[in-house]
Amino acid sequence: MWEAIRRWFDPAELGSVGETPDYRFSLANERTFLAWLRTGLALVGGGLAAAQFLPPLPMSHLREVIAVALLLLGAAVAIRAVDHWARTERAIRLGQELPASRFPAILALTLGVGALLLVVAVLMRAVGGR
Amino acid sequence: MSTGRDPGLQPERTRLAWRRTLLTVTVVTALAVRLASTGDPTGALIAGGTILVWGALLVLCWPRGTGTGPARTGGRTLPLVTVGTVVLALLGVLLVLRGLG
Numbered sequence: 001m002w003e004a005i006r007r008w009f010d011p012a013e014l015g016s017v018g019e020t021p022d023y024r025f026s027l028a029n030e031r032t033f034l035a036w037l038r039t040g041l042a043l044v045g046g047g048l049a050a051a052q053f054l055p056p057l058p059m060s061h062l063r064e065v066i067a068v069a070l071l072l073l074g075a076a077v078a079i080r081a082v083d084h085w086a087r088t089e090r091a092i093r094l095g096q097e098l099p100a101s102r103f104p105a106i107l108a109l110t111l112g113v114g115a116l117l118l119v120v121a122v123l124m125r126a127v128g129g130r
Numbered sequence: 131m132s133t134g135r136d137p138g139l140q141p142e143r144t145r146l147a148w149r150r151t152l153l154t155v156t157v158v159t160a161l162a163v164r165l166a167s168t169g170d171p172t173g174a175l176i177a178g179g180t181i182l183v184w185g186a187l188l189v190l191c192w193p194r195g196t197g198t199g200p201a202r203t204g205g206r207t208l209p210l211v212t213v214g215t216v217v218l219a220l221l222g223v224l225l226v227l228r229g230l231g
Contacts, residue, residue: 008212031147034147035147038150045158048162048165071226072223075216079216
């Protein structure tokens with residue numbers, strides 16, 4: 001794992017692999033990274049907003065749990081973004097298949113299930129907490 | 131490589147993507163500073179740290195969002211911007227946990 005992290009910070013190492021591709025491929029890869037980074041930042045912003053704009057919720061500390069979960073998810077998305085960018089850049093330079101990833105599906109499922117659980121919590125309050 | 135303009139405007143699109151990212155960072159920073167502003171020293175410290183991270187990201191992202199001609203790609207900026215985002219998230223966690231203490 002440390003090897004992968006060292007590689008992210010070593011552009012010379014990445015540049016020594018394979019051949020320099022058409023610069024437009026690298027730009028497209030960089031934009032994909034930035035789009036994922038903004039996704040991560042949006043989750044971080046969502047966490048910060050939840051912490052200050054949500055009213056107190058029926059379950060104790062539920063608001064804080066939501067906020068911390070969104071913040072950590074945002075950090076994970078950012079880290080995965082740079083890892084995927086580096087692996088894609090490598091694959092482009094080597095003329096290999098682009099790396100496949102289950103991450104978008106996992107992220108979508110996590111957010112979907114989280115949202116459903118919150119819907120259940122809201123409904124429980126509407127029904128039980130008259 | 132620099133034979134005229136790329137009809138797909140890829141350098142321009144990439145610059146705009148950097149600017150959007152910087153804008154998002156600014157919004158997140160504003161939210162964090164608002165959450166931190168409760169008048170206690172810990173909050174002020176975390177708010178200061180958040181603004182420092184914002185400054186670092188500004189310095190990193192600004193050159194990538196300006197200029198003309200072929201855009202630079204890759205380099206150490208990408209992992210460093212990631213580190214900035216993770217630090218913002220961790221400062222946010224500190225802010226939320228502070229509210230519990």
